[in-house]
Each structure stands twice: as C-alpha cells, then as structure tokens.
Amino acid sequence: MSVHASKRNKHRKGCREEVKFPIPTPYIFEINKERNVDRPIPSDIVEQWMTHLRLQRTRARDMIWLIEGGATLHDGREGAPMHDATARWLGEQKEVVAEVDRLISLYDGINN
Numbered sequence: 368m369s370v371h372a373s374k375r376n377k378h379r380k381g382c383r384e385e386v387k388f389p390i391p392t393p394y395i396f397e398i399n400k401e402r403n404v405d406r407p408i409p410s411d412i413v414e415q416w417m418t419h420l421r422l423q424r425t426r427a428r429d430m431i432w433l434i435e436g437g438a439t440l441h442d443g444r445e446g447a448p449m450h451d452a453t454a455r456w457l458g459e460q461k462e463v464v465a466e467v468d469r470l471i472s473l474y475d476g477i478n479n
Contacts, residue, residue: 417474420467427463430456 434440440456441448 413474417471420470424464424467424471427460427467430460431464434460 434453434457439451439453441450442452443449
C-alpha cells in the first residue's frame with residue numbers, strides 16, 4: 368500500500384513522492400504483544416489525571432449552577448440560535464458529575 372505525498376510539490380505537474388508503509392510481519396506482531404504487558408503508572412501521572420477529573424467536575428457543577436439559576440443554552444448556526452439545548456446540556460453535565468464522582472470514589476477506595 369502506498370500513499371502519495373505531494374503537498375510541497377503540488378505546484379509542479381507530475382511530480383509526486385511515494386511513501387511506502389512497512390508491511391507488518393510476524394516479528395512486528397510479537398513486539399506489539401510484548402508492549403501490552405501491564406505495567407505500573409507513575410503516581411504523579413495518576414495525580415494529574417485526578418486533578419483533571421476534579422477540575423472537570425467543578426466546571427460541570429458550575430454549569431449546572433448557571434442553568435439552574437436561569438441560564439439558557441441554544442444550538443445555532445452563525446450566531447443565530449436554532450433551538451434550546453439547555454435540557455441536553457444539563458443532563459450531560461449531571462452525567463459528568465456522576466461519572467467523576469464514581470471514578471474518584473474508585474480511586475479513594477484503592478488508595479485507602
């Protein structure tokens with residue numbers, strides 16, 4: 368299989384570079400199997416994920432607070448609202464909060 372890569376030579380007629388991708392061999396598949404081995408994840412990376420999840424939950428809670436306080440959201444095109452999307456957004460944000468709460472409780476259960 369080949370892909371023609373001619374972005375930089377488009378202006379030249381008939382000039383094309385051909386890029387060939389390697390054909391997978393059984394040896395390559397053996398290497399890939401070894402990469403799927405369970406390995407520990409550094410704790411600082413896990414803490415970054417947890418911080419990200421907590422921030423997502425905070426943003427979702429803020430959005431819920433705004434919607435419940437009367438804010439409305441609309442789907443639209445070119446700045447013109449087409450239809451009210453407030454109920455959909457509220458549901459999505461409540462799902463985010465519930466899922467992050469579940470993941471944080473799982474994390475706390477493992478680490479306590």
